[in-house]
Amino acid sequence: MDVFTAVADPTRRSIVEMLAHGELEAGAIAERFDISRPAVSRHLRLLRESSLVCARKDGRRRLYRLEGHALTEVADWAERQRVFWSDRLDALERHLEEEEERA
Amino acid sequence: MDVFTAVADPTRRSIVEMLAHGELEAGAIAERFDISRPAVSRHLRLLRESSLVCARKDGRRRLYRLEGHALTEVADWAERQRVFWSDRLDALERHLEEEEERA
């Protein structure tokens, strides 16, 4: 699964947000959702397969943490398109659009 | 449809990339894909509904162009998570350095 698809799911985005603040074990992640633990486990696998997170074993627990690279891919793509777009517009057009948005 | 889901589809990402370089009419977009025109038309509608693009009529053609905000939403989210993550990583490195100093 590619990174964009991985991040399209709201549950997986939430997991990414959790892990952005630090390492968490699978159980701790699962208990923050209303869905079943296997469902969360699947999301974690998809996040691993898309390289958004990685996991390490600690006894019988698995500790998940965020992997920066994949996130950068998303941010960079979106930012690059946005830059092309804004370069393409001249200052006047941009100004007029902002006027319309305020109206 | 939310922006993340909109951007998860490779066809729609290609359309966004095309439009980042300038306005295009529906037909010009459609002919660059192997799928049927109605299929592309649907993608365009989804992109409109998620505010990634907007369209204006010009005679019997419809000219599509990129809309900046929605893209920014994606870029900002990804970048924000990445920053939290790297801040967290810096903290860990600092912690480990302190450990070393004590050793």
Next chain:
DNA sequence: CATATATGTAACCTACGTGTTACATTTGAG
């Protein structure tokens, strides 16, 4: 006005993603 062109909509089909429950696997503890 009649017709062709450009585009979107509707109805339908299929594949796939996401949920569930039941089971397997690993590992710490008594």
Next chain:
DNA sequence: CTCAAATGTAACACGTAGGTTACATATATG
């Protein structure tokens, strides 16, 4: 050794996304 805890996997159900073809809706043009 045995058992419970933590986690992942398998099999299945089901909704929805995305493809197709057929049709509808403007709008330019002869």
